[in-house]
Amino acid sequence: ISKPKESNVDVLIVGAGPAGLMAAAWMAHCGINARIVDKRNAKIFTGQADGITCRTIEIFDSLGFADRVWKEALHLQEISMWNPNAEGVIHRSDRIPDTVIGVSRFQQCVLNQGRIERWFIDNIKKYSNDTISVERGVLPESLVIDESKVEDDDAYPVTVTLRTLTEEEATPVQAATASKSVVSDGLFRSNLMQEDDEADLLRKTQTRPGTEEIVHAKYVIGCDGARSWTRRALGLELEGEATDYIWGVMDIIPITDFPDIRNRCAVHSAENGSLMVIPRENRMVRLYIQLKEVVPDASGRADRSKITPDLIFRAAQKIIAPYKLDYEYCDWWTAYQIGQRIGNSFDVHNRVFLAGDAVHTHSPKAGQGMNVSMQDTFNLGWKVALVTKGICKRDILATYQSERRRIAQDLIEFDHKFSRLFLVGPAKDMMDAEGIDMEEFKRAFMRGNMFASGMQVDYGPSNLVVKAGDWCEQGDRSEKSAKLLTEAKISDEKFSKKQALATEIPVGKRLASFKVLSQADARPWHIQERLKADGRFRIVLFAGNILSAQQKARVDKFCAKLDAPESFLQRITPADKAIDSVIDILTIHSSPRRDTELLRDFPDILHPFDHHLGWDYTKVYADDVSYHEGFGDAYKNYGVDKERGCVVVVRPDQYVAYVGDIDDFEDLENYFEGCLRLPAVGVAQDISIVTETVSS
Ligand code: FAD
Structure with missing residues (x-):
């Protein structure tokens, strides 16, 4: 048996979802020697996240592809509120702007996650001169940190073993197959897929299945989703719990007489639960549907195999009645039980980091999952890149956890409130303490919109941010970092x-x-x-x-x-x-x-x-x-x-x-x-790779 190949890399990214691709984009833009691996053999094509907040579009603009979003996505302009009238029949009770006016030069958009991943892949290819591309069908199998080397700037203290998967291993089991539905769950090719996605259907890794490789990395970024292997390999956990609420999601082309189907809508029915309507590109509409009929068992888990598109759709029809709702084309569907959880730590030794769903999970209704995940690595990526290049001191990496863990906590708190607004039925009258007052709903929705825009993010004091105030979140930082950061205040x-x-x-x-x-x-x-x-x-x-x-x-x-x-x-x-x-x-x-x-x-x-x-x-x-x-x-x-x-x-x-x-x-x-790692006066700066100015 031949010995596995061994190699060094400055940054290894595990997982090529939105968080991993954002991290890879920074590495490409900063000229870092980086690799990104994903166990799946193709990117997703339909379904999953679809909301893009204005801050995320600003970030895409800084990377150079906001124009593609702006052209292709659906621009959300208005939210309609639908509630029961005195007779218990739903009616439009209010309309508000979708994006808080004046917060950004962009407004919130919607488009499927697959397209966003497409643009990232193109952007990474361009800025890395084709040196960084997603290595698909590759699975990490072990991760070891050599603690004796973690303080050495030049060391490669993290060793990861990678294995190339067979085609079968790299093709995820489809929820659709599991439920005998004819509709794809997002990994299969969509009828609405763009031609330029087709290349992703072909597996790119040339390595023979089963081949092992040992990679020594300076830094590892685990962006491998809610069931993160990296998190488990580090012995870290998500804290929090699953809620009792089950929701169905469908991307359909609706046939309906509901007048606001092309608006974002929050629909509260009197007795049948609530529904959220998100208009989408290509005549599509996403429906988030509360499934009152599906309840978790004694273990707290719902039997998802019983959930079918039919069951979800019937629930939607009841909520939206007396309006008629039907469809012939369904692009994607899923069902989920909300779990609101956060990682107890976002890094180990500031050498291995977790980002995105790997460290926080919550309900997708506020459209925050993908945005916050990408913003995690937008915060982390440049720090890792500049430390790797020798421009910044290594202790700036402590600010990743301090800055982003608080955002994740805020998000979970927001999600808790936001989900409750949808789940609790409308108050029947002034004396109904259980139900929710619709004026309160509107006010909370508008506050929520400000939070959801991503513009409220306000990082605390550190050696990267000169301000007063409490150090927002120190978690389990080392004494050295805590001292440094306190001194910065x-x-x-x-x-x-x-x-x-x-x-x-x-x-x-x-x-x-x-x-x-x-x-x-x-x-x-x-x-x-x-x-x-x-x-x-x-x-x-x-x-x-x-x-x-x-x-x-x-x-x-x-x-x-x-x-x-x-x-x-x-x-x-x-x-x-x-x-x-x-x-x-x-x-x-x-x-x-x-x-x-x-x-x-x-x-x-x-x-x-x-x-x-x-x-x-x-x-x-x-x-x-x-x-x-x-x-x-x-x-x-x-x-x-x-x-x-x-x-x-x-x-x-x-x-x-x-x-x-x-x-x-x-x-x-x-x-x-x-x-910064400033050399003494008169000593030449020793930076191996320096950013070339990106021409505008
Ligand atoms: P992911 O997008 O999960 O990406 C993780 C990547 O890591 C994947 O490509 C995966 O193949 C790879 N990976 C996993 N394990 C390994 C491993 N061991 N080795 C190598 N690679 C690995 N958000 C919304 O805002 N709205 C929605 O409607 C919505 N619906 C969703 C429906 C489903 C079924 C799911 C799963 C998520 C949904 N989300 C939704 C959430 C949103 O998609 C996530 O918040 C977002 O994708 C998080 O990005 P991420 O990069 O952190 O993780």
Whole structure:
């Protein structure tokens, strides 16, 4: 018997669902040596998650494929509430906007998970120059962490054995087959599938089935879903419990006289339970249907084999009566029992991480499963990438658990409330304490929408986020990390002074987007369009009124410090790389654009010169009125003083890390000292791979 092949990889990702693909996308964008394996032989094609929140679309935009979502997905605009009237017959009681107005330049969309996985696969291929692709039909069989090496930056302390599966092993059992239904459950090819998905039906792994490989990894990211093998291999558990509620889900092309079938609807019937309608692409509609007839047994589990599409659909017809509902085409269906659970830890030794469904499960109705899962690895991916490259200190990895575990807890709490709103019947009258008041339902729904948009995420203080407040979630962090993170916290007084410089740029939240004009060519840009997911930190210099001599002197002094050989910027930049290869500087000034000159009024470091490419015209912007697209009024909207400006640091994932005064350079330097692996003055930076600027 020949010895198994052995290899080293910086990052190994287990599972190619939305969370794993997002992690792989970061590795591709940051030029990391990474692999992604999945036990299934094809991506999914229909069913599963379908809601895409505005924050997720902003993230897709930073990766470069939001345009595909925008074109193909169904844009949700309105929610209708349907409740029983005095006679107990359902009627439309209210309509509200689907996305909270003004929270983002995008609105919530719906499209099946298979399409989203498609775009990720394309994006990863493009940005990795085809070096990272999903290795399908590959199963990890053992995972061992060498604890003696976990503190060594250069070590590969995690050893994983991989086995290539046979075609049969890699093809999951279909729920449809199990229930003798003719409808596919999402892994089979859908009639509505796009042609460009066909390549995924062919297995790509060339390795002979049964072949074993031993992989030594610096970091492993377990994104292998709710039944996570990685979680079990680490000995970690999900805590929480299954609820008694069973729901059915169907993707159908409905034939109906229900007037709001093309709107998102919450339908509460008087006696027959509730239903949620989600209009979808390609004339489809998803129905979430409460199955009152199916009840769990004494063990708390429902017998899912008894659930058929017919049973689910009959329940839907009863809820929506007196309107008629029928279908001829069903694309996918499933049934689930809500389990609200969260992992007791999100990592082991900051070397193996869990993300997505592997560490939190909840009901899918709020459309959060896929979004929060992708946002987990959007938070983690760049951190692992920059640590691997030697740009960031390894202890920033502790912020993954501290930042994301709280989000998962909030989500489960939200899901608990949101599910209850659907499950408890409407109050019959004022004296009905059990039922739910429909005005309360509406208010809760609107609050829920804000939460569900993903815009409320607000990360706590750490060496990546300079703010006051309680350290939000330390879990079982090592004493060393806890000390580091506590030290990073600043006093309430100091923080309020800083935050007052940019009242609408809350530290810890993602940077909101407003339009500004390119100084060089007057083109309006949403500022977020300039914050690409390329692994670079960004300093956004609100330069204020650059035409004032006093203000210009402040900006010149700030830039001279940035330019000095001992500055953090010069020290972190490798000698053979451009000055913006690790930290990118964007300037937004408040003077009239036509009265200012790029080369005359702005120090060179704000628009660096390259001997082959000339001046960089993409870095300086004016907060001014555009010719065709109105006025973004960025200073006003960001709450920044137009004369004096301020300095903002934005992390590679677009979250605001720091706000400070232009004169307070030392404070800014402290921020970067806290999270970057800065070489001593005069020592050349040793970064093996450096992000190439992604051209826009
Ligand atoms: P997953 O999407 O589960 O991806 C995990 C990946 O890991 C899979 O590709 C799997 O093949 C792979 N894998 C698993 N084990 C191993 C292993 N040992 N080795 C290698 N690879 C492995 N969400 C909604 O928002 N709305 C819905 O209607 C909805 N319906 C759902 C219906 C079903 C049947 C399921 C299973 C989920 C549904 N979800 C829904 C949830 C949503 O799909 C998940 O929240 C989301 O997919 C989580 O992404 P993930 O990447 O964490 O995990």
